[in-house]
Amino acid sequence: MAVFQTMELSKRFGDRTVVDQVSLSVQGGEIFGFLGRNGAGKSTFINMLTGIIRPTSGQIEMFGQDVRNEQWKRRIGVLPDYSTFYDSLSAADHLRYFARVKGVALTNEECMRILGAVELAEHASRKAKTFSFGMKKKLGIAQAMIGDPEILFLDEPTSGVDVESALHIQELLRRLHEKGKTIFMTSHNLHEVEKICTRIAIMKSGKIASLGSLDELQAAQQTWRQVQVRHSAFATDEHPALHAFIASLGRNLSWGDGRFSLQVDEEQKVAALVRALVQERVDIYGVNVEVPSLEKIFMQDADTYV
Numbered sequence: 001m002a003v004f005q006t007m008e009l010s011k012r013f014g015d016r017t018v019v020d021q022v023s024l025s026v027q028g029g030e031i032f033g034f035l036g037r038n039g040a041g042k043s044t045f046i047n048m049l050t051g052i053i054r055p056t057s058g059q060i061e062m063f064g065q066d067v068r069n070e071q072w073k074r075r076i077g078v079l080p081d082y083s084t085f086y087d088s089l090s091a092a093d094h095l096r097y098f099a100r101v102k103g104v105a106l107t108n109e110e111c112m113r114i115l116g117a118v119e120l121a122e123h124a125s126r127k128a129k130t131f132s133f134g135m136k137k138k139l140g141i142a143q144a145m146i147g148d149p150e151i152l153f154l155d156e157p158t159s160g161v162d163v164e165s166a167l168h169i170q171e172l173l174r175r176l177h178e179k180g181k182t183i184f185m186t187s188h189n190l191h192e193v194e195k196i197c198t199r200i201a202i203m204k205s206g207k208i209a210s211l212g213s214l215d216e217l218q219a220a221q222q223t224w225r226q227v228q229v230r231h232s233a234f235a236t237d238e239h240p241a242l243h244a245f246i247a248s249l250g251r252n253l254s255w256g257d258g259r260f261s262l263q264v265d266e267e268q269k270v271a272a273l274v275r276a277l278v279q280e281r282v283d284i285y286g287v288n289v290e291v292p293s294l295e296k297i298f299m300q301d302a303d304t305y306v
């Protein structure tokens with residue numbers, strides 16, 4: 001079931017269209033990675049979904065209902081692109097305060113459990129003014145978890161935190177996902193998105209340039225991929241047609257001892273290559289296909305709409 005759905009959602013600031021007729025549906029249980037260069041419109045899109053700003057046009061359905069019915073607000077948790085904390089309140093005070101604003105009960109036990117999940121339990125009584133940037137980020141994630149929401153909207157949950165903390169946050173997101181939570185997050189860390197996200201959208205100039213699982217995005221790429229095959233020995237002169245066929249599939253073919261490599265421009269050619277070898281009774285010991293990384297896809301798709 002779709003947790004939320006947008007239909008031709010747009011936002012204009014003055015005469016500038018920042019989100020341009022985006023239709024997107026996110027299903028329960030996804031960790032959805034929302035990517036794009038600075039200024040692509042990611043935060044604006046999240047801010048419309050979470051009710052921080054109003055769309056210029058289009059529709060949003062949250063949990064199958066039009067967003068004008070505000071019941072859904074307690075069912076979501078939000079880490080906005082910037083969080084404001086009060087210098088004189090402690091971490092635990094902040095969670096109690098945010099729980100009151102959200103209108104949900106928060107026991108001391110639950111408060112400490114949430115702070116523990118973001119590694120802030122031992123700093124529960126410390127005032128926010130003494131917190132580092134990374135600690136404030138974790139406090140922001142903690143406040144998003146108040147009320148055990150079904151979906152978390154996290155705008156750059158790991159930006160500005162050290163490597164160890166980022167890994168811890170990724171682990172936390174994985175655990176929340178395992179418990180059935182849906183996560184919609186933006187990130188500039190493509191390696192992180194590659195590791196944890198089940199589906200990815202790449203936004204460019206207010207539109208979605210690519211959408212799919214990492215496998216789907218990789219399969220859709222027209223870039224060359226490197227194929228290496230290890231095989232049993234076969235004499236070139238006995239299999240001239242096979243040699244010619246392999247050469248016709250791609251470029252930069254090179255033969256080694258019991259192996260060859262070449263570059264092909266689509267996955268189907270790898271399948272054709274393997275089929276041809278099997279038909280000629282050549283044993284295959286290994287096939288390695290280097291698919292394009294998310295970074296490569298991002299660099300290509302981020303240029304799709306200029």
Ligand SMILES: Nc1ncnc2c1ncn2[C@@H]1O[C@H](COP(=O)(O)OP(=O)(O)OP(=O)(O)O)[C@@H](O)[C@H]1O
Pocket residue numbers: 013018036037038039040041042043044045081
């Ligand atoms: N309140 C506003 N008024 C005018 N322009 C705005 C406003 N909010 C955002 N913008 C502009 O809209 C564009 C998209 O901004 P947005 O913050 O959505 O991008 P983003 O993809 O989240 O970027 P980043 O990765 O840098 O966070 C930017 O050019 C930004 O300056």
